[in-house]
Amino acid sequence: MTETSAGPTLVVDVTGEPTVVLDAAQERPWRRTGPVAAVLRAPFEARTWKELAYLVLSFVLGCVAVCYLFFGFGGGLYMSIFLIGIPLLAAVLLGGRAWGRIYRFLARGLLGARVESPPDFARSSGFLGFLKSAFADRPSWRAVLFLLAQSVLGVAVGYVVLVVIAMVGFTALSPIPWALLDPVQVDDNGVEHHSLAQFGTFYIDTWPRALALSGIGILLCFALPWLIRALCWVHRMLTVHLLAATPRDRQMAELQASRRAAVDDATATLSRVERDLHDGTQARLVTIAMALGRAEERLAAGGDARDLIADARANSKEALTELRELVRGIHPPALELGLGPALETLTARCAVPVDLRVQIPRRPSPAIEAIAYFSVAELLTNVVKHAHANRATVSVLPDSVRSIAVTVRDNGIGGAPGPGTRTVTGSGLAGLAARALAVDGTLTVDSPAGGPTVVTMILPNEGPR
Numbered sequence: 001m002t003e004t005s006a007g008p009t010l011v012v013d014v015t016g017e018p019t020v021v022l023d024a025a026q027e028r029p030w031r032r033t034g035p036v037a038a039v040l041r042a043p044f045e046a047r048t049w050k051e052l053a054y055l056v057l058s059f060v061l062g063c064v065a066v067c068y069l070f071f072g073f074g075g076g077l078y079m080s081i082f083l084i085g086i087p088l089l090a091a092v093l094l095g096g097r098a099w100g101r102i103y104r105f106l107a108r109g110l111l112g113a114r115v116e117s118p119p120d121f122a123r124s125s126g127f128l129g130f131l132k133s134a135f136a137d138r139p140s141w142r143a144v145l146f147l148l149a150q151s152v153l154g155v156a157v158g159y160v161v162l163v164v165i166a167m168v169g170f171t172a173l174s175p176i177p178w179a180l181l182d183p184v185q186v187d188d189n190g191v192e193h194h195s196l197a198q199f200g201t202f203y204i205d206t207w208p209r210a211l212a213l214s215g216i217g218i219l220l221c222f223a224l225p226w227l228i229r230a231l232c233w234v235h236r237m238l239t240v241h242l243l244a245a246t247p248r249d250r251q252m253a254e255l256q257a258s259r260r261a262a263v264d265d266a267t268a269t270l271s272r273v274e275r276d277l278h279d280g281t282q283a284r285l286v287t288i289a290m291a292l293g294r295a296e297e298r299l300a301a302g303g304d305a306r307d308l309i310a311d312a313r314a315n316s317k318e319a320l321t322e323l324r325e326l327v328r329g330i331h332p333p334a335l336e337l338g339l340g341p342a343l344e345t346l347t348a349r350c351a352v353p354v355d356l357r358v359q360i361p362r363r364p365s366p367a368i369e370a371i372a373y374f375s376v377a378e379l380l381t382n383v384v385k386h387a388h389a390n391r392a393t394v395s396v397l398p399d400s401v402r403s404i405a406v407t408v409r410d411n412g413i414g415g416a417p418g419p420g421t422r423t424v425t426g427s428g429l430a431g432l433a434a435r436a437l438a439v440d441g442t443l444t445v446d447s448p449a450g451g452p453t454v455v456t457m458i459l460p461n462e463g464p465r
Contacts, residue, residue: 096143171217387412
């Protein structure tokens with residue numbers, strides 16, 4: 001296995017047959033590369049026609065958007081005198097989100113742009129809360145700004161470009177209408193010319209001239225795709241910067257996801273503790289109470305209750321053992337000495353021989369230590385149950401100044417599912433990924449068929465910032 005600095009990927013062999021990667025040059029020997037070949041191919045490529053379709057649609061939509069902005073904001077501002085215009089302005093502003101969805105759909109399908117949708121509109125309760133949320137909605141304002149830009153780029157500039165495209169296409173095909181329609185132009189001297197176009201006193205009235213004009217149009221057809229691509233590049237950049245989710249939006253989404261993961265993990269832990277107390281310790285305490293009650297009755301009757309007291313004593317020891325295990329599941333006492341000693345104790349109890357390497361310059365926060373400890377415990381359990389491995393390696397090393405890398409590697413059969421293949425919160429690799437996400441960490445799995453399996457968890461030293 002070759003390790004690289006890139007993010008690990010999950011490879012699962014479904015068919016059991018090796019994957020053969022064909023070289024592009026061998027697969028398509030006819031496909032030439034180079035600037036001349038690119039120019040000659042451009043008019044016939046699907047990309048060119050998709051981008052042309054986008055320009056046509058953006059021109060039509062831009063005309064509608066101009067009317068939308070003019071009548072929507074104009075009518076809203078006018079009606080604001082009577083107060084009814086304020087909610088109208090809010091509705092028009094939020095309508096920008098619908099326009100954004102349309103343009104993102106077109107950009108993805110026709111321009112091949114990767115545009116991430118912004119977060120949904122978060123509405124506050126009450127009418128005034130709705131108005132406040134609408135006027136403070138940043139994606140809506142950015143969508144309106146995009147529509148204003150489209151009124152220039154999509155309508156004005158798009159109209160000029162579409163006219164140029166139509167003229168070049170007509171020029172390339174000009175011999176056909178010149179021969180079929182028999183156009184006639186009269187010069188200043190009253191002389192008729194069988195001409196479709198003229199440049200001053202120069203008339204296109206012969207076949208050589210008509211074919212020469214058509215040749216110029218054909219040559220320009222090979223230049224048009226680059227004009228289309230330049231304009232669509234501006235459209236693409238405008239869409240990405242104004243209609244896509246901003247880094248702030250992505251950060252807020254990650255924070256919300258990590259908060260949900262933390263809440264779900266805490267809920268799962270609380271449910272487990274309640275279940276263990278109810279099914280284990282509580283049942284033993286009830287048994288002890290019943291045994292002591294029977295012993296009390298037997299003593300009152302003058303009998304011998306030593307066997308009942310012995311049973312109660314044995315059950316109390318077992319209850320104490322279960323309570324210790326329960327406390328260890330919440331916060332292992334070994335963590336009081338640090339993550340290294342805790343992992344030494346954990347790996348020493350593992351059924352598979354484990355090589356441990358812990359080298360961290362400074363001690364992480366208690367929450368990070370607990371996440372690292374329980375994650376290693378669950379991963380080692382997976383190694384014992386599923387990996388069919390005879391050796392494992394656990395390492396905790398610095399990843400950067402502010403983070404550590406916890407890695408568990410085994411020499412088993414591989415084929416472990418990625419963290420995204422399970423949906424039950426708190427279980428398996430999905431649960432570990434949720435724990436890491438709750439503190440702004442990450443979990444990656446590299447487990448090709450045949451092994452080895454390497455699970456790496458990157459955790460911050462101080463928890464989420």
